[in-house]
Amino acid sequence: MAAMAQQIDRRQVLAYRIAVQQLDGSGTDLAQLAVLDLGLPDINGTAAQLAASVRLRGEADFSTLERVWSFRGSPYYHRPADLRELAGELWPLSESDAQPRLGWQRKQVTSTGTSALDALTEVAEAMFVEVSGAKRALTKGMLSTAVTARIRPELSWWCAGCKSTHVSEQLMRLGGLPAGLRLEPESSPLNISALPRWPGVPAKPLGVQRIIDAYLRLYGPAAPADVAGYLGTTRTAILPAWPTDLVQLDVSGRSAWLPDQLVDVVRAAKPAPLVRLLGAGDPYLQSRDRDVLVPDKVAQKAIWRILGNPGAVLVDGEIVGTWRAKQGGKSRTDLTVTEFGVIDPDARDEIAEEARRITAMRGVPDVRVTYVGG
Template sequence: MSGLLHLSREQVLGHRRRVGALDERLGPGRGSLRRAAWAGLTDSVPRAALLSIHARVRETSPTTWADESLVQVWGPRFSTYVVPEQDRAVFTLGRHPVDPARRRFAEDLADRLEEVLAGRRLPYRDAGRALGMHPSQLRYAATTGRVLVRWEGAGPPHVWTVPRPGTDPAEARLELARRYLRVLAPGTPEGFERWAGLRRGQGTPVFDALGDLVPVESPSGRAWVLAEDEEGLREPRAEPSSVRLLPSGDAYLLLWGVDRELLVPDPDRRAALWTSRVWPGAVLVDGEVVGTWRRSAHRVAVTSWTPLPAGHRRAVEAEAAALPLPDLEREITVTW
């Protein structure tokens, strides 16, 4: 490992925006979709995954989230995620229990679910009823990599089973940690546990096994980055000039504790972004979160924390108008 690397707030956030494709949108295509979903796309709020893709990939349409290269799973923290099919093992087996008893429970549940479904897709309520359990418990089978879901945003998700990925769970967990460190570096074992929804104490062995880490000191404290990202973190960042409407749960916002303080230093503004209930989206202008937004049908309500120049207001309104939302009967309008 190299010596201690000192990073500024600007270097950290600049790195996260660059690797997260938030400074400049990627061209259309499945390679871009995979990069946009490198840390998974939470879809717990209807079509949040689609809006996260739109923030990163040009020519995103209302159906892009359903591209054949993408699947829906119960991922970290058992939230609904859209992930690349080729990375399904990372976001499922990467969270497979370490404890033998918990692992057996997950595997047995997947076996029982597969038997009940018999090749069918069922609403998860019906599947849970057939197994004599609350449907939310089916999420525990997701860590086997054998369960896919389809959630349209209205009504219960449908579930079905698929063959288990051929990846070793330990290798999948290492890759999951690399995804966390790539997109949200600098990171810590504790931060990885919370982000991935792992039990306390499971992050340290994973970080120890990675071996390709560089220690850093940032305003958030002592942490780690991938060695392959060290050179890029040292480079000065160009001034960002993008405007993005990031949805609730976007990868750039999945932060806790000191990482939230780094992104949004003001405590009142943090409380407005990470509320005790459903989080709003974040308005990102020139590399800074400058407010929040919520949508109801065709109406987008933007709350700006400081007065925005007219040019920035027009850019925010243009970004809102371009949201690739399905089934809108009217053009999107923005209120401030």
């Protein structure tokens, strides 16, 4: 890491990210979208489709992708050809890396005296056996029951919500891709089946270099803690893999790094004159440097909530509000925009056009947009 940091304007950083993430709608092929180098988050069953729609000129054919549990155990769409490598890259580098990835269930697992890495391995191997040997898709509940019966009793806990004892939810999610599990889209309850010709649970981690490179390309300039947050681990776990040939930059008083060949590209970036309604979970909102993306703390709290995040309104390079939509009748959607300031009339016209496009995707012919203060 360089000793002295070069200054760079956050507006240039945001303009670069908007361009590299193709929010200008320049994409022509879903599988070739740049954001798929890290995947398309699908937190609510529609997020990925909405994210693709603002980046593509035509319609998105999701049958070319696979839906799996990947980063932080969340549902993502990925290119099928990337999945075997990604499974090894998401496998924890060590015990000190595995523990934080368990999130709120970390203490639950480690209190048994079993290492987080051993517990993850045992659950992933049990899931691989159950799913690869199944003649048909299993519901999540069926898989949980089968895995619980196969693993050691101490790796199962009483669940008040289910009123039963079963394997940890996060162990299942983190072990899903390494076990070769695919999440069948639009299935309710969730159906889980085997990815074709899956070789089994990784014997060792592949490292996170490709993930770091992709993160820097899509969300740079970035710091080790940013990539760690995206993976659900700690800065300490990432530091040994952090590249040593990066350029150190100062973005609004924050140290961040970027490959040398991208520095001039970022400096040359100019805010795009566009309006987008970004869905909750859009890749653009997944960067961990929220102070750069949205400096105002009140606005941050409005966008990134503990539960039920809204969408974000992007106008000419800045997030200027949030939006939520609800059914206003059989043929109308009511979309409410909460402004952080005052959105000018021209931008409102474009927001209305974006709202019509989104509701048309959902098969609703009419939309009403309402504005409220922040």
